[in-house]
Amino acid sequence: DTEVTQTPKHLVMGMTNKKSLKCEQHMGHRAMYWYKQKAKKPPELMFVYSYEKLSINESVPSRFSPECPNSSLLNLHLHALQPEDSALYLCASSQPRDIDNSPLHFGNGTRLTVT
Amino acid sequence: AQKITQTQPGMFVQEKEAVTLDCTYDTSDPSYGLFWYKQPSSGEMIFLIYQGSYDQQNATEGRYSLNFQKARKSANLVISASQLGDSAMYFCAMREGAGFQKLVFGTGTRLLVSP
Numbered sequence: 001d002t003e004v005t006q007t008p009k010h011l012v013m014g015m016t017n018k019k020s021l022k023c024e025q026h027m028g029h030r031a032m033y034w035y036k037q038k039a040k041k042p043p044e045l046m047f048v049y050s051y052e053k054l055s056i057n058e059s060v061p062s063r064f065s066p067e068c069p070n071s072s073l074l075n076l077h078l079h080a081l082q083p084e085d086s087a088l089y090l091c092a093s094s095q096p097r098d099i100d101n102s103p104l105h106f107g108n109g110t111r112l113t114v115t
Numbered sequence: 116a117q118k119i120t121q122t123q124p125g126m127f128v129q130e131k132e133a134v135t136l137d138c139t140y141d142t143s144d145p146s147y148g149l150f151w152y153k154q155p156s157s158g159e160m161i162f163l164i165y166q167g168s169y170d171q172q173n174a175t176e177g178r179y180s181l182n183f184q185k186a187r188k189s190a191n192l193v194i195s196a197s198q199l200g201d202s203a204m205y206f207c208a209m210r211e212g213a214g215f216q217k218l219v220f221g222t223g224t225r226l227l228v229s230p
Binding site: 031041042043044045048088090096104107108 | 148150157158162165206
């Protein structure tokens with residue numbers, strides 16, 4: 001079983017809805033990530049939090065709003081999405097690189113469909 | 116410029132045979148890390164193996180080994196004794212630079228293991 005838990009597994013939402021994706025890890029990691037993966041494509045980095053602070057935002061549209069309430073939790077708030085935002089959203093965690101070179105551990109992802 | 120290149124969109128191998136998945140990378144940073152991940156059709160990203168740029172020996176993890184040729188900037192994954200469960204998408208990824216874990220993925224290779 002994965003040690004990074006993402007909920008929900010599937011989400012269908014309309015373009016006017018507001019929803020949130022949730023991610024939780026209990027590995028003591030201090031860096032957490034959101035990746036977006038379109039079908040048949042590699043994951044693309046969206047956001048990185050390190051020590052609960054946003055450290056990287058890869059020019060993601062403001063309709064995606066990340067939040068890191070504590071070192072174990074990472075949320076992605078969604079509002080006014082477009083159909084092209086339909087994708088697999090992957091959460092990951094790791095130690096920040098200034099601690100060691102540990103790999104990223106990924107959750108199972110949330111399959112989002114925007115109608 | 117492409118940081119990580121995987122030139123094989125698809126590979127076929129028979130059960131119990133070995134297979135090599137190619138990965139080349141491009142960086143001017145002396146310190147970097149190379150990772151291989153497996154993604155089954157279920158969507159989860161499973162960490163397989165890691166090679167640091169300063170590691171003297173090729174990494175091995177069970178049936179997985181990494182053929183690291185630093186001068187050629189290649190980090191090929193070798194899977195020995197293939198199993199049907201190895202059928203999946205395989206991504207090579209690189210992290211470079213100090214500070215944070217910005218992990219960049221290649222386009223992936225789909226491996227199909229036949230009986």
